[in-house]
Amino acid sequence: MAKLRRGMAGRGARFLKDWSLPRQLAGESPMSTAARSTTSENLRPRLEQADRVGTSICPFCAVGCSQLVYAKNGKPIHIEGDPRSPVNQGTLCPKGAGTLGVLLSPQRINKVLYRAPHATEWEERPLDWAMERVAQLTKQARDETFVERLPDGKVVNHTIGIGSLGGATLDNEENYLIKKLFNGGLGMVTIENQARI
CATH class of the missing domain: 3.30.200.210 (Phosphorylase Kinase; domain 1)
Structure with missing residues (x-):
């Protein structure tokens, strides 16, 4: 027990000696080395390791x-x-x-994952395959749902079979081009931006 008390007393004395507050209270200027401690002397800039x-x-x-x-x-x-x-x-x-x-994050997905209709498992696919599939399905959905005229003869040239939800990081120029392509080129009516959500 006495050994434990001596050990704690020794640590306490070292702590008070090393801690800057007692030295400043004793009259040392906070602008001098009184504000330093063993811990602060051993600190390194956190970005020092960057190359x-x-x-x-x-x-x-x-x-x-x-x-x-x-x-x-x-x-x-x-x-x-x-x-x-x-x-x-x-x-x-x-x-x-x-x-x-x-x-x-280890949970970040950085490869193409595809789950076939009615399948329960995901499988990896090449990016080129995924881009081609998106293009084919977009064209197929547009072709199957495109409406040139309403029953009364009014020209509409649109589809409600596909839509777009843009990301909040898109700037004005990107949104302008998306609107031109999706609305003017593909005839999409449902165009929204995540920034409003």
């Missing part, structure tokens, strides 16, 4: 906040706001600050 810094744009909304992506050995280790950006001036909202977690 590259790249720029990116936050993927979560159409504001387009700039980000600095710190990487080590080709893998991102930290993401923060870019202070050079006139948009966000180095700040990020909670969603943007969580970009690294989304990027490195």
Whole structure:
């Protein structure tokens, strides 16, 4: 028991000696070394390990906040706001600050998964196959549901068999082109944007 007390007393004395507050209360200036401790002396900048810094744009909304992506050995280790950006001036909202977690999540799907009709299992497919399938099914749905004229003869040239839900990260120019392609080219009526949800 005495040994335990001596050990605790020794740790307590080291703690009080190392802790900056007692030294400052004893009269040492907080602008001097009194504000330092063993812990603070051993701290290193968290981004010191990065061997590259790249720029990116936050993927979560159409504001387009700039980000600095710190990487080590080709893998991102930290993401923060870019202070050079006139948009966000180095700040990020909670969603943007969580970009690294989304990027490195083990649950993130980064390959094409396909489940055939009535199947219970997903299977990997090549991206080219998926893009071709989307194009074929879009054309098939449009061809099967396209209406040129209403029963009264009014020209409508539209389909309600397919629709579009755009992402919040799309900017005005991208939305303009999507509207032109989907509405004018394919005749889609149902066009919505996730930013309104």
